[in-house]
Amino acid sequence: MATAPITKDSHLYLVDASAYIFRAFHALPPLTRASDGLPIGAVSGFCNMLFKLLEDLKGDDRPTHFACIFDASSHTFRNELYDQYKANRDEPPEELRPQFPLVRRAAEAFAAHAIEMEGFEADDLIATYARQAEAKGARVTIVSSDKDLMQLVTDKIVMLDTMKNKTMGRDEVFEKFGVGPEKVVDVQSLAGDSVDNVPGAPGIGVKTAATLLGEYGDLDTLLARAEEIKQPKRRETLINFADQIRLSRDLVTLKDDVPLETTLEDLAVQDPEPDTLLGFLEEMEFKTITRRVREMMEKEGALEAAPPAEDPIDRTKYACVRDFKELEDWIDRAAKQGFVAVDTETDSLDSVTANLVGVSLALAPNEACYIPLAHVDPNDAGDGDMFGADPPRQVRMKDAIKALKPLLENDAVLKIGQNIKYDLNIFAQHGIHVAPVDDTMLLSYVLNAGKHGHGMDLLSEKYLGHTPLSFKEVAGSGKSQVTFDRVALDKATDYAAEDADVTLRLWQTFKPLLHTEKVTTVYETEERPLVPVLAAMEREGIKVDRDKLSRLSSDFSQRMAALEAEAHEQAGEEFNIGSPKQLGEILFDKMGIEGGKKTKTGAWVTDADVLEGLAAAGHDLPRTIVDWRTLSKLRSTYTEALQAAINKETGRVHTSFSMAVAQTGRLSSSDPNLQNIPVRTEEGRKIREAFIADKGNVLVSADYSQIELRVLAHMADIDALKSAFKEGLDIHAMTASEMFGVPIEGMDPMVRRQAKAINFGIIYGISGFGLARQLGIPQSEAADYIKTYFKRFPGIRAYMDETKAFAKEHGFVQTAFGRKVHLAGIKSKGPQKAFAERQAINAPIQGSAADIIKRAMIRMPEALAKAKLKARMLLQVHDELIFECPEKEAEKLIKVAKETMQSAAGPKMDLSVPLEVDARAAANWADAH
Numbered sequence: 021m022a023t024a025p026i027t028k029d030s031h032l033y034l035v036d037a038s039a040y041i042f043r044a045f046h047a048l049p050p051l052t053r054a055s056d057g058l059p060i061g062a063v064s065g066f067c068n069m070l071f072k073l074l075e076d077l078k079g080d081d082r083p084t085h086f087a088c089i090f091d092a093s094s095h096t097f098r099n100e101l102y103d104q105y106k107a108n109r110d111e112p113p114e115e116l117r118p119q120f121p122l123v124r125r126a127a128e129a130f131a132a133h134a135i136e137m138e139g140f141e142a143d144d145l146i147a148t149y150a151r152q153a154e155a156k157g158a159r160v161t162i163v164s165s166d167k168d169l170m171q172l173v174t175d176k177i178v179m180l181d182t183m184k185n186k187t188m189g190r191d192e193v194f195e196k197f198g199v200g201p202e203k204v205v206d207v208q209s210l211a212g213d214s215v216d217n218v219p220g221a222p223g224i225g226v227k228t229a230a231t232l233l234g235e236y237g238d239l240d241t242l243l244a245r246a247e248e249i250k251q252p253k254r255r256e257t258l259i260n261f262a263d264q265i266r267l268s269r270d271l272v273t274l275k276d277d278v279p280l281e282t283t284l285e286d287l288a289v290q291d292p293e294p295d296t297l298l299g300f301l302e303e304m305e306f307k308t309i310t311r312r313v314r315e316m317m318e319k320e321g322a323l324e325a326a327p328p329a330e331d332p333i334d335r336t337k338y339a340c341v342r343d344f345k346e347l348e349d350w351i352d353r354a355a356k357q358g359f360v361a362v363d364t365e366t367d368s369l370d371s372v373t374a375n376l377v378g379v380s381l382a383l384a385p386n387e388a389c390y391i392p393l394a395h396v397d398p399n400d401a402g403d404g405d406m407f408g409a410d411p412p413r414q415v416r417m418k419d420a421i422k423a424l425k426p427l428l429e430n431d432a433v434l435k436i437g438q439n440i441k442y443d444l445n446i447f448a449q450h451g452i453h454v455a456p457v458d459d460t461m462l463l464s465y466v467l468n469a470g471k472h473g474h475g476m477d478l479l480s481e482k483y484l485g486h487t488p489l490s491f492k493e494v495a496g497s498g499k500s501q502v503t504f505d506r507v508a509l510d511k512a513t514d515y516a517a518e519d520a521d522v523t524l525r526l527w528q529t530f531k532p533l534l535h536t537e538k539v540t541t542v543y544e545t546e547e548r549p550l551v552p553v554l555a556a557m558e559r560e561g562i563k564v565d566r567d568k569l570s571r572l573s574s575d576f577s578q579r580m581a582a583l584e585a586e587a588h589e590q591a592g593e594e595f596n597i598g599s600p601k602q603l604g605e606i607l608f609d610k611m612g613i614e615g616g617k618k619t620k621t622g623a624w625v626t627d628a629d630v631l632e633g634l635a636a637a638g639h640d641l642p643r644t645i646v647d648w649r650t651l652s653k654l655r656s657t658y659t660e661a662l663q664a665a666i667n668k669e670t671g672r673v674h675t676s677f678s679m680a681v682a683q684t685g686r687l688s689s690s691d692p693n694l695q696n697i698p699v700r701t702e703e704g705r706k707i708r709e710a711f712i713a714d715k716g717n718v719l720v721s722a723d724y725s726q727i728e729l730r731v732l733a734h735m736a737d738i739d740a741l742k743s744a745f746k747e748g749l750d751i752h753a754m755t756a757s758e759m760f761g762v763p764i765e766g767m768d769p770m771v772r773r774q775a776k777a778i779n780f781g782i783i784y785g786i787s788g789f790g791l792a793r794q795l796g797i798p799q800s801e802a803a804d805y806i807k808t809y810f811k812r813f814p815g816i817r818a819y820m821d822e823t824k825a826f827a828k829e830h831g832f833v834q835t836a837f838g839r840k841v842h843l844a845g846i847k848s849k850g851p852q853k854a855f856a857e858r859q860a861i862n863a864p865i866q867g868s869a870a871d872i873i874k875r876a877m878i879r880m881p882e883a884l885a886k887a888k889l890k891a892r893m894l895l896q897v898h899d900e901l902i903f904e905c906p907e908k909e910a911e912k913l914i915k916v917a918k919e920t921m922q923s924a925a926g927p928k929m930d931l932s933v934p935l936e937v938d939a940r941a942a943a944n945w946a947d948a949h
Contacts, residue, residue: 024084024288028157032287033073033083034149035132036164038091038142040066041123043165045116047183053305053473058845058855059115060304063122067301067309069182070130073163075316083161085153085287088127089145092136096144098271104217105271113627118845118855122304129300131292133282140278143168147274150177152284167196168213171204171274198230206239209269215622220268221261223253239269302482303844305473311487331385333486338517339389340509344415344423350381350389351427357383359434360427361524362454364446365390365516367503370691371445372559372667372674376417377505378512379424382520390513393417395505421450428454436460438476438523441679444555455552460523462547463530465680466539470832470842474680480522483529488522489515541928542839546871547679549878553893554677554687556881561672562694562894562902562945566663568710573659576651576703583648590641597648600626606641613639636796651703658697658707665692677896683841684867685874687896695897699949708946718907718941720891721948722917724899725936726751727869728783734932735836735864736819740812745933752776758812759805778809782816783865785858820861827860835867836929868929873899876924883920889913902945910941 026032044065051061070088098105112120127134135145146169150160154176162169165181170193173179179188186192193201210229212220224232232249236242243265246258258265294317301310341347354360361382366374377395382388392414427433428447436458437443444454464474472478480486494511495501504512534540588594591611595602604624608616613634617625628646635643665673678688689695698704713719729751733741744754753764756775762768777794778786786794788803795802810817824846827833832842841863845856877896884891891905891913901921905913918937925931942948 023283023285026085026153026156026158026284030084030153030156030158031082032085032149032153032158032160032284033087034146034160034162035070035073035086035088035127036142036146036162036166036169037066037088037123037127037134039164039166040069041116041120042112043183044069045113045119050115059119060122060306062116062119063126063304064306064309066123067126067130067304067306070126070132071309071313073182074130083289085158085284086289087133087135087149087282087287088124089142089149090124090134090136091142092138092140096139096141097275098141101270102219102267104219121845121853125300129292129297131290131297133287135282137278137281140275144275144278145280147172147276148278148280149284149287151276156284167204168208168216168272168274170196171201171208171272173201197226199233203233203238205269205273206233206242208272209239209265212268213272215618216271218268218271219261219264221257221265223257228254239265302472305478307473307478307481311481333484333518333521334386335514335518337386337388338513338521340513341389341391342413342415344419347391347415347420347423350383350391351423353383354381355427355430355433358432359436361388361436361520361527362428362440362443363437363516363519363523364443365504365512366446367505370674371442371676372561372670374446375505376446376450377503378516379420380516380520382517382524385525386521388517388521388524390509390516391415391420392509392512393420395507395509395512397506421452425452428452431456434458436523436527438519438526441551441555441558441677444552445559448555448559457551458527458531458548459551460526460530461680462551463527463534463543466543466547466839467530467533467537468842469680469683469685469840470844476519476522476526479526484522484525486522488518491515537840539838539840542837542871546685546837546839546874546878550679550874553877553881554679557893557895558674558676560892560894560904561667561670561674562904563672563712563714564662564666565710565712566666568712569659569663569707572706572710573655573663576655576659580648580651580655583644583651587641587644587648590644597645598652600624603645607634611641654698654703654707661692662707662710675895682870684863685835685839685841685870686866686898687870687874689895689897694895705946708949709944711945713904713943716907717904718910718943719894719945719948720903720905720910720913720917720939720941721945722901722903722914722921722937722939723949724869724873724921725938727872727899727935728865729779730931730933730935731836731865731868731872732783732816732819734929735868736813736815737932738813738815742933752779755779755809759808774805778805782806782809783862785820785861823864824857824860827856833860833863835864835871836925837868837871839867839871841867869899872924872929872935873901873921875926876921877901879920879924880917883916884913887912887916889916900949902948907941914939914941 041062045062048061048065050059051064052058053060124134136142137145143166146162150162150172153160154174158176160177162172162177162179163182164179165183169179170188173188173190173193175190180186181188190200193204197204197207199207207226207229208218208220210221210224210232211226212218232242233239236245243258243262246255246262249255249258298310298314301313341350363380364376365378365380367377368374376393378390378392380388380390394417395414428435429452434456435454438460440457440459444457447454460476460479461474464479468474472482477488477490480488492501494507494515495504507515534543584597587597591606595606597603601623603626604616607613607626608624615634615637617630631642631646635646662673667674673692673694675689675694676691678690681688697707711719729741730745732738733745740754740758741751744751750764752772752775753767755778756762756767756771757764759775760771762771774795777791781791781794788799788806791806792799792802823833827843827846831846832840834840841859843856843859845853846860873896877893880893880901889905889909889912891903891909893901893903895902901917903913903917918939921937922935925935940948
């Protein structure tokens with residue numbers, strides 16, 4: 021550890037890290053890691069703050085000493101003085117908990133000492149360091165906006181609010197409190213603090229406290245002369261609550277003599293270790309700041325620039341193909357070498373409606389071209405021709421399609437793309453059915469699921485050391501952005517040909533690794549063959565009844581209006597029902613409902629958990645708000661959004677299936693998301709009723725029954741569960757019978773419900789706390805349930821322990837089919853480790869189930885064709901497949917679908933429990949489900 025003496029020339033920076041975490045979490049939009057959904061919004065804000073702070077301090081203000089100060093725990097010496105200190109604080113949000121250890125790692129990665137001490141708050145450590153540095157003549161900057169720290173401000177100590185870029189000295193403190201920094205403690209002792217539950221003097225606020233102190237000088241004098249105060253109520257308060265005021269002073273006074281374990285000298289600024297910092301930022305998948313940090317380190321010589329590739333990307337070598345004979349030459353060379361990287365440029369991200377603008381090809385590094393097909397003059401209103409007709413400046417679309425079709429459909433030529441499913445749909449519009457294909461996004465996905473994202477730009481920077489041109493660089497941004505058909509050809513060529521070039525290089529990098537990493541089977545039997553299947557499903561879409569959605573939307577609006585009127589009546593006044601701030605003030609300030617908790621910023625918490633708890637306690641207004649919010653979300657997310665998503669030409673909704681988002685291998689759906697429509701509510705059912713079949717057709721839903729529990733029974737080798745599945749027993753009733761010793765016949769539905777919650781909760785590593793919340797029972801009782809479960813089914817505990825041990829040793833877990841799921845936090849400590857352990861338990865189960873349904877989907881087109889059915893597969897929603905077929909084919913389709921799905925695991929898994937599929941046909945999705 022580097023050390024440096026503190027002198028009058030030193031400048032100490034102390035970051036109030038714990039406060040910043042909460043502030044960033046509530047101020048910044050939610051952000052999750054693309055690869056696994058880990059919440060990282062506060063971590064991102066913290067990293068950007070640190071980087072900007074250190075970048076801005078390159079001159080005279082550059083710190084000589086620097087530290088990030090954290091709260092070690094919620095219990096400190098103040099709780100011994102007053103057991104209600106901070107008692108009204110809410111537990112940190114679930115999404116924030118795993119971010120605490122990540123922020124500490126971020127500080128360490130930036131070489132900014134992460135300091136904490138049990139029994140003391142971060143503010144006490146900051147006070148101690150600041151006073152020690154001041155005593156030696158050094159300057160101190162406290163990076164925080166916390167009013168509690170304003171008592172420390174002097175001519176040598178200032179505060180810096182990085183979010184507002186505002187420095188706070190004596191004048192700003194006086195503006196806030198009406199007194200100087202030396203009297204801030206006295207003001208807070210009188211005014212109290214509702215956020216920290218410091219009692220103070222009832223009825224005395226900051227302004228009154230400042231006035232009193234201005235008249236009497238200080239708190240001790242004020243209390244000694246309280247009988248002289250003319251206002252009776254104020255006089256009585258100060259006399260009657262003198263002890264409480266003095267207690268409050270003890271609570272708000274920062275301790276500036278903490279026995280520090282890390283000395284001031286130890287806080288000397290160090291340069292971050294490049295591999296450590298960049299590794300952490302890449303692990304978090306922070307693309308922009310990773311690039312900026314790398315550029316800064318390269319500029320300062322701390323990091324050698326990435327060694328140039330053997331053949332570095334050179335855009336000057338790219339060709340813009342505008343002549344048909346030149347196009348034929350590229351096609352001939354691609355056909356002879358047997359592989360080609362392909363990319364399309366369009367005027368939209370919607371692959372079903374987008375128009376083809378151009379095609380790019382790459383045959384070797386730097387041997388790439390762009391074939392413009394539908395570019396227009398960027399300055400033209402849309403009816404001009406910037407290229408003229410003699411000689412032709414672009415190959416005619418019809419001629420290009422005719423020439424490209426044999427190449428793209430040639431079984432002997434491999435077509436390589438990045439997210440090539442999109443390109444397949446674009447070419448399909450022109451009658452080209454591209455095959456065979458390789459996809460660099462999916463290659464990265466099977467190799468690196470859980471390590472980082474799989475977008476082309478990130479992969480290029482990480483594996484090729486090259487930052488590709490961004491779309492904004494060639495098409496502009498904001499209101500001035502143009503569609504690609506209006507991008508000038510020189511810029512279009514650089515951008516499009518580079519995409520193909522980068523894709524080819526990534527393919528050359530990743531493809532050989534499949535064998536060495538032993539994931540060839542996953543890629544070749546699941547990911548690659550699924551691409552054309554999903555592309556066809558996206559093109560098919562599903563019909564939606566617009567009138568039904570419109571009526572539902574109106575119904576939801578009317579019910580929301582009625583609930584709003586009811587809420588106003590219950591509150592006794594009108595307020596903005598959509599405003600959490602106003603709602604909190606109504607519930608806890610005006611109505612005085614007990615149990616309210618505040619955030620670090622002092623706002624009342626009114627999230628779903630709080631409202632549900634208050635509603636369960638018998639309060640009417642919270643229940644009304646919950647019902648209103650539910651309808652509001654359904655209306656905006658589904659009944660309104662789905663109407664907007666209906667394709668004007670097809671009358672159907674065409675979702676996009678994402679193959680490389682969930683690290684377990686599950687597919688996700690977007691634009692619109694059709695996988696999160698509520699299943700168990702009446703409103704969700706009504707929304708599903710709007711998904712319909714064409715006239716003369718029906719929808720068929722085929723759904724795996726309890727597939728993840730069946731996979732668990734197999735993988736954990738639980739005889740009781742396997743026997744129950746083989747015998748066709750009610751698995752939840754059987755579990756309840758085994759656990760609680762009650763007969764299955766005549767079982768109380770509540771007992772079965774508890775067993776069901778445990779069965780599914782076990783898959784996700786549920787805790788006693790989580791189960792207690794789900795069942796509405798005491799946490800100790802829930803913990804006993806889980807203990808009983810593991811005692812009755814010891815194989816499950818053994819499976820979990822073995823899986824976690826494997827994950828810690830190897831850094832990943834595997835599905836039954838060999839899919840690897842990497843777990844970044846499995847070797848860390850605290851909440852992140854617990855999160856990673858839950859992932860480790862769940863990923864092999866959920867991932868194996870995802871593998872099975874993928875295998876079923878891949879086999880389905882051939883099975884339907886073999887049975888000579890006209891049925892089309894339209895959607896996949898977790899464990900369910902949805903088809904459309906002529907009504908007369910329904911029974912035969914159900915038979916084929918069930919057989920295909922039930923045999924999908926195959927000999928590779930040798931499943932020891934039977935897979936069951938429930939299937940029904942109906943005119944709409946709700947009735948088929």
